[in-house]
Amino acid sequence: MRTSSIELPSADEIRAIIGEESPRLAVHRNYLATRPWLFAELSHVAAQAGIDAAVFEQYQAWDFDKVVDALHVFVSECSAYLAQHVDNIKAEQLYEPLKAGNTPKQSDVIFVFGSAKNMRIAKAVELYHSGVASKIMVTGAAPRWATSQGENNITEAQRMADYAITHGVPTDDVIIEDQAISIPDNVKRSIDLWEAMQWYPQRITLVTSEFNVRRAEMNIYEFTPWPVEIFTASPEPSSMLRADTWIATERGRRLILNEYAKLIIESAIDHLLATKGKI
Template identity: 35%
Template sequence: MAKWKRGRFLVRCWHGWEKEAWRDPVKGKADVHYPSFDTVVNWLNFLGISSGIFLDDVGWEEVISEGKSLEQEVVKKTLARVDDVDLKEVLGEVAGYLGEEDVLRISDLIFVFGSKSLSRIQKAVELYKGGLAPKIFITGGHPFYEQGEPEAQVFRGYAVERGVPEKDIIVEPESITVADNVRRSLNLFDKMGMKYLKMILVTAWFAQRRSWAFMMKYISEDQVLYRVNSPVKPGGEYTPDR
């Protein structure tokens, strides 16, 4: 039964990946890996959980299939020691790494990753009104296993209601994963002839490192990214700003 469920899960993932856009990494970056697993390995070691999935040479099938059970074990053991001062320090290092931000500079574009919370577009509108960039680009459909209005369109409506001119908003409403967000959006930039050197990335802290790492694979050395985190609202529903 476990093998059957794992196989079904892998097939489901594959059907999702088939829908993603493709783009070749910038020359010289195909084999460059921007994330570091040091903090998560430290976390797993602290909990007494094997970190081999991050250190050994394993295929993507194993990463995907074993990742779900690993996730459950990490959550269970972390919650069991939630009051441990040493664990809090370890988790602080993980959060600090994943959510690292940059000192903002005036840029050409605010790049917003979609989600089920309005926090990200709220932050983007704040930056836009603060004069940090003249355009807001919103990317996001919804996960391949969900239906409904694309996240990018919901965000666009929010921004317009808050006074951002429609001419200053560009949307990409079809992407289904972070990797797809990046590749599909950059492909659209090329199609539209959009030029940019500096871009502000807006997403939640827990997705910031992943989003930045994907983007770094596809931009040239003379292009600059500035990371800024939006607040996180538990529940992820489309809630109005408070």
């Protein structure tokens, strides 16, 4: 099992994760198919480096283990190549497809993805007080790979809820989902909760890290069984994970390249579970 966010999970670990997640299935599975340009710059870099990027086009036709293995190799080789070819302009071009989103507008809920730190919930509280939405949804226990759930064993969702309440958000305006163990599970378990509440938010502002926006948006789109309009917001990235700086460190390269890999992995999972019932 992984011990760090910069590691991609193995196929077996992914199966174990899925076994612990909400069983909800994706209802829309065409997010990547309708956005082929998402991988254009990455494919261009791979071609320059002589790295096999076939997995990004052929993943739905491949065995799941083959997909995951190919992505492990791709991330490793591409990270090594970028380490030797640090180019800030290229870095920005690779970063841009992951962060692109829609500026927050009036919404039914501000949806905050789990995090071990408070930057995301601080951004959500700022949006709440500016009138973007009258509800904040906080979600997440902790990533499955984490060895603990944070300080005093408090879930990420509860810690974020406490932060929001101490910063002026009424308790009744904070909705807590504290079981999720992954980004797809954040979404699935939140929708499970909304349906139990008989509440169907149609305008949702997502709050997550800049480089994580694309995957967050994909999951909300794919799992929500009613029409939704999605907006996005992010806290200021750390100095080492900005669009022009991530390429300079192994951690930065792995995190950004992993996001591309996880888009493929999660899309493959959704397709296989919906069509075959297993991966």
